[in-house]
Amino acid sequence: MAGALVETLSTKKLLAVFVGFILLEIGFIILAKVKAPISTMAIVQSAVTCIDNKSQDWILPETCKYMVLDPENHQETISHQGPDDNPTHDPNNVVFAAVLPKKIVEMSRWFQYMLTLAVFKIPYNPQLEVAPDAVATLDIRLAYSNNKDFYKLPKSWQSVVNSTQERPLECVFEHPKTDEYKGFHYNCDPLFILQLGSLPHKHYLINIRLPVNKANPKISPNMKIGQVTEIDFVSITQTGGFTKIWISLKVALCTIMIFPLIWYWRRVTALARPALLIEKAIFGLALGMEFLNIPLELVTIFSDASWMLLFTDIRQGLFYALIFIFWVIFTGEHLMDQAHRNKLSSYKWQLGCITVSCLAFLGFELGERGTQLVNPTATMWQHPNLALALLVCGCIAGVLYFLLLCYLVFRVFRSIRFKRRFVLPTERTAHFQSIVNRFRMLMLLSAGTAGLTVAFFILQQKLEGMMNHYLPEDYEFNMASGFFTGVYGLWNIYVFLVLSLYAPSHKLYITSDLDNGDHSSSNGVATEQVQLMQMTQEKPRED
Template sequence: MAGVVLENLSWKKLIILSLILLMLLVTFFLIGGLQAPQPNNVNIIIGTKCYAPGRYVSREKWHIPRGNNSCEKLDSLRPDNAKIISKGITDKQIVFAFWIPGPRDGYELKMHPRFQYMMSVLQLDIIYQPQNPVGPNPVMLLDFRLGYRNEGDREGDWKLLAESAEDRKLVCTIAYNEKNETEPGSQYDCELLHAFEISSLHHDYYLLNLRLPPSPEKNIDIGQIDDISLVTIHQNGGFTIIWFSIKTFLFPCVLIVLVWFWRRIQQMCRPPNLLERTLFALGITMSILNLPIEWLTFWLNIPFMLLLNDIRQGAFYAMLLSFWIIFTGEHIMDQTERNRLKLYWKHLTAVIVGCVCLFVFEMCERGMQLKNPFYSIWSSEIGSKLALAFIILAAVAATAYFLFLCVMIYRVFRNISAKKSTLPSMSHMRKKYYMGLIFRFKFLMLLTLFCAALTVIFFIISQLSEGQWKWGDENLKLEYSSAFFTGVYGLWNVYIFGLLSLYAPSHKTASGANADTDSQEEEVQLTNVPSEMSALQSFAAKADQD
């Protein structure tokens, strides 16, 4: 009886393999916690209020906040400002200028391809004035122009990257005093407004010009704007190097064991079963995700790389969730004839629906941003409802998936407990052999649950990591988010590496089950495949016959 490596590997070799994988896993967590900086970096740039003179303001002219070609600045936008009164400055003559990145300690900083992407939001400082309060549900019309310049270009030689006029809903609240009144000069608390998102930082400097043009129905009842700040979020360069290095190390490791696994299957005198095909597909998606093509962004301008990475990770999520369902189902050990994909159509439907919803949402958001970086699906009422519907459908599908998975795992452990009642009637060597198999399988199932739990946590933290999220003491050097990013990514690879190694067909014979040559017990074999069954599977069949 051959079976799989997990069933026939000696305890000594199994413990050595487990310790090696555990050390690798701990190393990934420590690299992220002790060596890698926080995944994202957040910078706040206060907009420079530029005055564009002339009756007809040219939209094509760049307004630069600093340098030899800097614009004429306004220190305040309040109506009583002497400069505004003396020159009769109107709203259409005011431009908010943001040079990205901002200076630090007198030095001009540069962007770098290591930062990978940049997302930005606007923070509005609006002062309450009784004669000009913020009205109910006002709509702002924001006229954006985004340009770039590289080191070595002339100081005023800014080139257009993108431009667009976008609508944004202004949502603000304000505190009241004890008399239920608002004191003049109080500041509104306004929600952040999406500015832009670009998926490739191939230039050294970026310049954003923002206007609030007069409109019959927009930019009305928006209160007295005092300042506008631009909050930029990009990936930390140090984290990028560590992240790419981990992927570069893991790609050949998983690929080698994947090739070895498939060669083992091809050497068998039977077609691969469902579990083996699914595990092979999971290894392929993991290898595709590990492929470190992101290194190319250091030399090439690839604006769709962020969308491509999201698609790769989404495909891996879909395959991983599908594998857990099939992996659990193939070990339920009941009398149902398995090894058929159609038996899992209910479970896989939840996975497909959830992944399709998230894919459509991703294409509606980041797909459109490839053409217009200022686009946001949440800015319109229809778009926000559609996006919310996709997210709700994905959440419902995820809930249904985990319910299915929990029910299947419960059935697996219940069936194993029921089958163990037949062990006392077996010989000592045979009973010892099957007890070892049951222990190995239960441990692997618990590891699967642990991997699933950390995968959920990873998804949550990845959504929260767009800001400076650090838990605990600010002086603590351990970055929990970085540790989770590198640790969970390493866990996926270690988990798949272990499964490919342990579920490959074995060339050995299970000596433990056959040691008692004088026993009259019926020979037990193992897998779901008619020609060669897995030991634990055939143990269940033998118990049912008894």
């Protein structure tokens, strides 16, 4: 980019800038390690298996009749405070009830969200095996209460959702299927139950039934899932301490980033020419970063904002799109022998891949988060073919974008090697080498940012429930706080660095060897681009 500050800063100053930003990045990581607790936590608790005659009341674990399993003959019996005259029961009357979180703990708005998974405990029984194509039909009811004595007042619960959902049940029996191992449990994958985008209430009650149709057992639901005796719930939330650090960090960065953003655009608009494509790309990237910095999470502290998860994903997706667009334009505009520079149409294939990938992932998010605004128990994976199609389409477009970007980078470095074949004056050679080294340094920083961004995305998907193993009761879902704050800080540092180094310089450039004798001034005309393009007119070195 012609006339940028990156050309005028001395090597010492540039190194000082990079060292300062590295120390700042280390500070972001240390901040979370010292001040913030773990970013997420898992609350694991077993549901109470209750008996209810299809009443419409909410079934509370503390007051219901409950079913226990006889460890000797693995027969189901009913037990409660007194003797039971009728130990038989209808499977349709079995309710798995749990209060989230546990009775001694209250939910907090600072927890931001709650993702709840269920793990079925199914003992092996040769007569009731889990089929390979088993599908669990769940009658899920969710309610909330803000009353301290909720376990004594069933009427204090207010309904949130009442929905019937189907979930593929994948279980593996890790022992030989013989009578010796009868009663040993299957190892079953967790099932998605619900996700709440905000937690404005103190207690949540889950009632789950597994209905069957005895009249038509061949077409009845839940006839292939074996004998479910217990259900463990795993509720994943963000810790309140980390939320406070996260919001404080966003408030600080949102305020700080306003100043370089305004300063950069004032420098661009002060020029006597229209803004270049790369300057617009830098400004768009900075706007996207500032939009992501706005601490809108504060809304969930003061109101019920169940839409916050969807909105956060859209904001983050917008930033991803802008940074991908910037990388393409930044790389392409340094390709001096490109025929059509400073035109968005020159990058139509890369932009097409970005558009397809973003639309595919947006469609998946709207199908997942959007439906959860109405029904928290819904999931995009109820339509696995559509969900897989969107994800595969988005990933393929992303891979194509990456290959096209790598090809651009290859062409840039090939062009640089070609320019070195020409004999130049010593001063111009030093200037050219300085520009090349600084370009390489920023490309290295871009590669590091890209790598950590991909890792951040993958860990987020893991956090959202893509887990393939059971979480034991003493397990803490510990996503490193330092990694979150480190990546987020790196994004801001990267954008700040680009704004600072690629802002138009007001210093005077003189290139006396130009054919027309023009002098480049503070408007940024004819510096790096003209000099490097003139190299092709010089005589090549003799071998």
